[in-house]
Amino acid sequence: MMLVRSLLFAVTFTATTVMMSLLILPGLVLPYRFVLVYKQVWLKVVLWQIQTVIAIDFEERGRANIPAGPVIFAAKHQSAWDTLGPSLLHPEMVYVLKRELTWIPAWGWYLIRVGMIPIDRSKGPKALKGLVHRAREAIAKGRSVLIFPQGTRTAPGAKRPYLPGVAALYAGLDVPVVPVALNSGLFWPRRQLRKWPGTITLEYLEPISPGLDRKSFMKELADRIEPATARLESEARVRFPWLPPLQDEEKRADTAKATAKT
Numbered sequence: 336m337m338l339v340r341s342l343l344f345a346v347t348f349t350a351t352t353v354m355m356s357l358l359i360l361p362g363l364v365l366p367y368r369f370v371l372v373y374k375q376v377w378l379k380v381v382l383w384q385i386q387t388v389i390a391i392d393f394e395e396r397g398r399a400n401i402p403a404g405p406v407i408f409a410a411k412h413q414s415a416w417d418t419l420g421p422s423l424l425h426p427e428m429v430y431v432l433k434r435e436l437t438w439i440p441a442w443g444w445y446l447i448r449v450g451m452i453p454i455d456r457s458k459g460p461k462a463l464k465g466l467v468h469r470a471r472e473a474i475a476k477g478r479s480v481l482i483f484p485q486g487t488r489t490a491p492g493a494k495r496p497y498l499p500g501v502a503a504l505y506a507g508l509d510v511p512v513v514p515v516a517l518n519s520g521l522f523w524p525r526r527q528l529r530k531w532p533g534t535i536t537l538e539y540l541e542p543i544s545p546g547l548d549r550k551s552f553m554k555e556l557a558d559r560i561e562p563a564t565a566r567l568e569s570e571a572r573v574r575f576p577w578l579p580p581l582q583d584e585e586k587r588a589d590t591a592k593a594t595a596k597t
Contacts, residue, residue, distance in 0.1 A: 337389070341530045344388040351380055356441040363448050370448050371426060378423040385416070390532035391522050393420050397539035400513060405479045406542065407470075407512045409501050409556055411564050412483035413491060413520025416535060421481060421515075424537075429473045431466060431482040431500065450478065454500070456486070466500060467507035474508055481515075484556060491520040491568050492581040497557055502549045511542040514556055516563035518571045521578050533575035536567050 355377050362369055385391050393416075408428070410417060422428060434453040437443040447453070452469045455462050470480045484501035505512050517537045523530050540559045543552065572578055 337531065338529050340389050341528050344384060344530065345528065347384050347388060348381060351384065352377070352442065355380075356445060359445055360441060363444060367449070370445070374445075374449055375423065375426055378419060381419060382423060385419075389530045391416070391530060391535060392533075393535040393537060395424065395537055395539075400539045400541050402511050402513075402542055404510070405474045405477055406510055407501070407504050407508060408479060408481040408515050408539075409484045409512050409560070410481055410515035411517050411560055412485060412488050413517065414488060414523035414525060416519040416523050417483070417488075417517065420519075420535070420537060425479060425481075427477070428479045428481055429470075431470070431480065431504075452480070463500060463503040467503050470504055471508055474510060480504065480508075484560075488520070488525045490525050490581070491518065491564075497553055501556065502553055505543075505545070505547075505552050506549065509545045511544055512552075512556065513542045514540040514559040514563070516540060516560050516567055518564065518567040521568060521571050521575075524579075531575070531578055533571060533578065536571065538563060538567060 355373075359370070359373055362373060382393075408421065408425075410421065418430065418432075422430070429450045429452055431452045431454055432446070434455045437446050437451075437453045450473060452466060452473070454466050458465075473480055482501050482504060484497045485495045486498045486500070487495075489495045501512070515537065517535060519535045519537075521531065522533050522535055540563055543555055543559075547555065
């Protein structure tokens with residue numbers, strides 16, 4: 336049943352996004368505020384589809400940990416949901432995203448119009464300079480910046496290094512970094528059509544103030560995000576026992592079964 340609902344969601348999500356991207360084309364020349372409101376409408380429609388069709392809701396924790404003024408959100412990235420929920424919750428926030436997304440006709444132009452920050456990761460240090468420059472412009476306008484410090488979606492339980500982009504922002508912007516833990520990958524698995532019902536939890540952790548050296552900052556960031564993410568994943572498995580085991584857990588279970596038969 337969930338496979339059918341997941342397929343239905345894929346169709347409705349694609350249709351909605353294509354339709355609304357085409358409708359906004361004339362509006363791209365209108366004031367930024369109009370485009371921002373349109374973004375929020377699209378997000379509300381899509382998140383309503385997620386809740387209605389595949390029964391995935393979400394909750395926030397730790398709002399009190401967000402300091403006043405613009406900040407850098409350094410968020411765990413487990414699924415496509417992470418590009419939707421936080422943007423609805425923080426309308427003015429801009430994402431750091433891979434440049435290739437801006438090449439998508441209509442939708443990519445819309446990303447540029449609302450101020451998202453594309454980065455060409457193949458350019459190395461030069462790309463980091465451009466990233467800091469664009470992020471500094473956003474901060475000056477009072478807009479927070481969200482970056483996925485591991486650079487790409489990372490499945491629950493998987494290990495992936497934290498990349499230098501977040502350290503460059505931390506050193507170059509002189510604003511607090513708010514670590515963000517979540518467990519979205521349990522419900523919306525990476526590269527899988529089938530979704531699982533439940534409630535995604537997004538938690539803002541205690542901010543990291545400016546002033547640390549690069550190595551200390553990177554360690555502190557990982558030490559806050561990783562245990563908190565593991566905790567949210569464990570909580571979700573208790574609340575929603577139908578969630579499938581992690582891939583590495585499945586492999587271990589298969590190995591154990593094979594060993595028991597020999």
